[in-house]
Amino acid sequence: STKLRKYIISPYDSHYRAWQIFLILLVIFSAWICPFELAFMRHLPRHLYIADNIVNAFFAIDIVLTFFVAYLNKETYLLVDDPKKIAARYITTWFIFDVCSTAPYQPIGRLFRKQENGLAIRLLNMLRLWRLRRVSSLFARLEKDIRFNYFWTRCTKLTAVTLFAVHCAACFNYLIADRYRHPMETWIGSEMPDFKMQSLWTRYVTAIYWSITTLTTTGYGDLHAVNTQEKLFDIFYMLFNLGLTAYIIGNMTNLVVHGTSRTRNFRDTVQAASQFAARNQLPRQIKDQMVSHIIIRFKTEGLKQQEMLASLPKGIRSNIAYNLFFPIVEKAYLFKGVSFSFIFQLITEMQAEYFPPTEDVILQNEASSDMYIVVSGELDMRAYVCGTCQIYRTVGEGEIFGEIGILCDSPQPFTFHTRELSQLLRLSKSSLMNAMKENLEDSTIVMNNFFQKL
Amino acid sequence: STKLRKYIISPYDSHYRAWQIFLILLVIFSAWICPFELAFMRHLPRHLYIADNIVNAFFAIDIVLTFFVAYLNKETYLLVDDPKKIAARYITTWFIFDVCSTAPYQPIGRLFRKQENGLAIRLLNMLRLWRLRRVSSLFARLEKDIRFNYFWTRCTKLTAVTLFAVHCAACFNYLIADRYRHPMETWIGSEMPDFKMQSLWTRYVTAIYWSITTLTTTGYGDLHAVNTQEKLFDIFYMLFNLGLTAYIIGNMTNLVVHGTSRTRNFRDTVQAASQFAARNQLPRQIKDQMVSHIIIRFKTEGLKQQEMLASLPKGIRSNIAYNLFFPIVEKAYLFKGVSFSFIFQLITEMQAEYFPPTEDVILQNEASSDMYIVVSGELDMRAYVCGTCQIYRTVGEGEIFGEIGILCDSPQPFTFHTRELSQLLRLSKSSLMNAMKENLEDSTIVMNNFFQKL
């Protein structure tokens, strides 16, 4: 939203982003066509020659454009829009690589040697692959963007790397066979003696088939290195494959471990509750309360939620509490007429909790330590009198319970038992007492409200 | 237990669950027969045709039934039994897929084209595989159900996925060979020239054998892709295999890491104790006490038990404490005659602990911070007087010790040493003092009990 100088584009500009995405598509095309031309194209067809040069032109435009794009200073987190600084940064970092990967080697070759696709030119063309750094940084960005699923982003990245490796290896291996002096003593010639007569499609599929057979270590053996050059290439390719396969498995393990952590955590917690209940021979009803509470907690609370909230600064937490709790708390009978700042102080100390049906929130006679406001759901107010359980009334939305024990400083006189899934706001005795001590006027209003109700 | 409208079935109804399990079996049959028919059945035998249609009929019944099954609202966690809402939800989600996967393509094909198993019909039949989502959701449910072992649930799921992948690949690969114009230039024909004459069993086993040889990357090479179509299929299958193998290994790693975490945790803790003792040249007897305490703790306490208990709301924790400790505490001499609510307050603050034999629970002269009630086991009461150790008496079940130091506000006058595995309830000085401050009458009774004993 900050205003930049004239002619300077923000890197977050939506048109610039679209242009970058368009370039990514061209990069993918380049990455595929470069090794393919190297291996299979002794003479470059006219339409490919034109396509290559158009793609190069787009990247040349991008080089010019980069001089007009602001960048984010890593120390101040501010966009820098000074053209001199932008130029200095670009020229000292990637400018030279970008120029080398964009230079039109084929037209130059044609000018000098009357041959636009000699091996030297084709090898220089491989510099185009430098453009892949754009794909790499795209993935780095996607991984940090929670709008994209982490699992699929990583899988796409790994698949892209694998396919590129397979394609490159297929092309290079074909190149070796194509240039070997005895065509019959090559990996493809020993199986398909007339391979140079075959269609481009057949040769490419065969090369890819060999490549992937080797990468996945299937190794049927129908196509295998025959001469020393091929063996050498195979040695390096297999070593690389070992690393790549290990990297793929490592990533998958990482994803699986991460993806199942929530389920495992849930299982472990439920199991701990079951085992604890079994070992101590707790009645079935308490065990059920424990398990259903754990289930509700896992359903209503995100992974790391508590930790995340605790790490936020107090200003944001107050803001959240205000949005969540103020409308409910200001309507509660106990806080009728008190000052805004008193309620504000209380809500920053409140905690929202979910209780499943048929669970005891407060037990009769237990030490009073918390009071609750009902956000949603219904509870029974019960008491054991002379050994029989009596239900006095139902506590519903917006009502307060547990305040008697706290304000009279006595054990809780009633049991409160949920009838359905209930969301409650919990306020601890100490928080309420501190707030009342600091605001004597409001404190009197609260006590008045309380005695009026009694 | 909530009552639903007439004609509406609860998704937790046991009959409905049984029906779902029955459908799962039919799904497994469908998943196996669909690719098999596609590849190996040019003409469908009469009994298979009938079986297919019966299976379809069952799924058609299930589609109708779904309109009468209540669903759980994800926001309120209540069952919705309004037929209109149920219908609206089903039609907007999976209805259309279910209908497509159940339509009787073979009878329709017979009506129109006098041929019930043409390739088009057989390909349409593959829509049956949509039913597999039932298996997928079954596994998702089983994984969260602690009655089933997580390790074996995951292994079964992975095995099922692997077998299905192997079966499908075998069928598709055979289909390609079966339809290729030169039977001899196929993966099966080059090894078994008369393969179309072979028995269904031989052909199926050979196809599965090729499929699994490729999936496990064994790749003997006796059967391998020969023509370009097969090579293309093989390329995709091997790429898929790479992902599947990585996924299997990732899952197994996850399971192994999870399965051994308790043992590793135990080892690390014991090792920390041993190393600490060695580095500080502690006497052997103290080292043994440390190690045996760690062993008992790992045996008597579940993984995550402390964390699980801490996360439960106060109501449930009070309930647990009441069930576990009340019968013991009310019989203790110190609490004879005190009010119910006083004991209730104390037990919510108590902690159950296990001590292995020959361990010091309290040391003479140490600052008094806790008192203990013996739940089970026996302890010696010792004191060092003039340098010699004297055993005064044995403390047994239901007795209290350590209270002298707390109530007299002095260092502990005696050492207490376990004679056998003992379970003790620990009550901290501050908890007792707070409770006594708040209940002056009970406090007097406690002090009276204490002085009478002295």
Next chain:
Amino acid sequence: STKLRKYIISPYDSHYRAWQIFLILLVIFSAWICPFELAFMRHLPRHLYIADNIVNAFFAIDIVLTFFVAYLNKETYLLVDDPKKIAARYITTWFIFDVCSTAPYQPIGRLFRKQENGLAIRLLNMLRLWRLRRVSSLFARLEKDIRFNYFWTRCTKLTAVTLFAVHCAACFNYLIADRYRHPMETWIGSEMPDFKMQSLWTRYVTAIYWSITTLTTTGYGDLHAVNTQEKLFDIFYMLFNLGLTAYIIGNMTNLVVHGTSRTRNFRDTVQAASQFAARNQLPRQIKDQMVSHIIIRFKTEGLKQQEMLASLPKGIRSNIAYNLFFPIVEKAYLFKGVSFSFIFQLITEMQAEYFPPTEDVILQNEASSDMYIVVSGELDMRAYVCGTCQIYRTVGEGEIFGEIGILCDSPQPFTFHTRELSQLLRLSKSSLMNAMKENLEDSTIVMNNFFQKL
């Protein structure tokens, strides 16, 4: 050490342990010989027949012996030596399996059918493999025993499982080939047409070679399934291998992650310190202090040490503190003449810490919160007076520093700087003040000691 009834053996008895180890050796022999006899021995040689029966005799003895071995009750952690309970437990659990796996099938076969090694007998012999549960429980025990390295225990277990799987598969695959009606159409016959004439050694090595080639998914293809029976067996073996390989990799990953966790933790902590220093442009000397402190801490403190100590009960912790700190603290000038129980109270609150050379332990003018006793090493006492740093004196073993700030309730008047690696006992202000408040007499002595020194 507990006394058992007459004729009842403790499971921890060293002779019984030795007997168990001896049986483990016999189990390994059984596990190897059973599949081997099944596959390669049409007629059992005399010496093998005798060896088998001797081994069986030993296991028969063990069955009888088990009736006289006490067991540990899982609930009370006490040894049960009641012969009736022992017998009841054994008969209801593993007795029947043990008997079946020990019955002498070969002599019985000879009695009835005049043939001691028919296929039926040999298959019954496979019940011997039940004995492997002893190996399994041995490994479970070794994994929890910190005298054995976890890495090598797990590796040995995995190697044993792998070798057993390879051996079994080799034997079964040979059995299939040996019994197939066309010897030439088998996996071994197609490569080695006269395989039945070959030596036992050649046949066994070839079978193992095939087995391991398949298990490791190398799959050269020189030996591969030829007939449908072999293909079926291969399918199951490869499926099993997929699981076994994943299990091996999962275990290795687990071990690697566990084994490197300490190094990674160390690196992360040092890196955090370096980055923090770099980001905040802290002087080089402070950065060095941070890093060298982290290095010393990792060298002197075991993984999980803090956590382990915190989980021990107070009795043990007091005992440890007494052993570690008492001899040093009682000699310190400040505590000359105070009561034993006062020192005892202090040492339970002390913490041992290591400081690398040239590190500031206390800074002049900082709020006084701790005092230190030097266990080993030397420190300089410095002060900045009028902007120049003056070294007053050297503080050595057994001396106290930092007490001036605490007892005078003022900021620290001096900087204390380590000259070499120093071990210090830290005592916090609040712990000392509490102890002095509770022990007024000792408090006077301490203050006297302090003033006398001043």
Next chain:
Amino acid sequence: STKLRKYIISPYDSHYRAWQIFLILLVIFSAWICPFELAFMRHLPRHLYIADNIVNAFFAIDIVLTFFVAYLNKETYLLVDDPKKIAARYITTWFIFDVCSTAPYQPIGRLFRKQENGLAIRLLNMLRLWRLRRVSSLFARLEKDIRFNYFWTRCTKLTAVTLFAVHCAACFNYLIADRYRHPMETWIGSEMPDFKMQSLWTRYVTAIYWSITTLTTTGYGDLHAVNTQEKLFDIFYMLFNLGLTAYIIGNMTNLVVHGTSRTRNFRDTVQAASQFAARNQLPRQIKDQMVSHIIIRFKTEGLKQQEMLASLPKGIRSNIAYNLFFPIVEKAYLFKGVSFSFIFQLITEMQAEYFPPTEDVILQNEASSDMYIVVSGELDMRAYVCGTCQIYRTVGEGEIFGEIGILCDSPQPFTFHTRELSQLLRLSKSSLMNAMKENLEDSTIVMNNFFQKL
């Protein structure tokens, strides 16, 4: 920096380090040449013979040198420079191994048997591989050195181990083939009947090609074990490979898990914030505040930073705080004229925090618990008066805000809202109050400063 005796070299001496690095290069040469000579060199060429002996000479020098190198005592962390102790330690540990791995077996062999490279000599030469322990300890050191990237250090180590294993296996397998009585019945002879006539290069590449084909389990099958000896060797090599592959994958998984943990942690935290905001229908603006705060925190705070700082001793933490905060705090208006030690006490309690733009640091009416000093950035001071928001003024570098609420003991009268990325020092109410209570004079100055500003 400590001074050592004459003629004794420190192990940290830069020349000695360079010598060690030079020896590492010789070790790599030895490790490659030893198996190579064993397999491929029936007769050792003159230049290799000389090179071997020169290398041995260097290692002989190192043996002598080791007697003059001080070592670090593991208990006192001091360098030991007593020649007797150095000698005793070396002779009792690795001296004998070093001598055996350096003895000139070839010259000795030539003396006695007129043949410098018989098989016995060549096998004795394999003792040279003991030198590899130097490489092993180099890697152990590099892994703990944060100047080297952990990922690449581990990858280099694994690659080195893999290449060495491949090289050794290639050499041994060739040795077996070379010495087999029927050259045609060997793994290499069956494919390349005239292999003994081939160039060294071709034979070596073929051997390596077989080795790596087997290690990566590709197993084309063009080269495979033919005779029983080769099969036996292959069995052990494949078993070893299974372990090595699992080890490589385990390491890679470890590295991937570690490398992605920061990103995953970031994603989980942002996701928790998003889900929390969505579930509670928080306004978009609060959600944006939460997310941008999390992003800033992850960018400005290293992994484990909090934990690392907490584990440092108080002296270092005070030193850090002094360096970071003193220049800013002493210029703040509130602390004009107070004593140095008062400021010193405050800064040890301060926390540096970053706030992204447009975030509320303090909310009007919230309970006052902290005051802030602006290190960098700008904030708006706002208040809602009669329902409209008024911006009073801008708070810039070096200014204090939030102190009114704290010093008047009232709720905060203003909202403070960041305008750009701001770094703030937070000081909690309780820390300030404690410091003021302990320093009454400074307290009066602070209150005077405060009232003067009001």
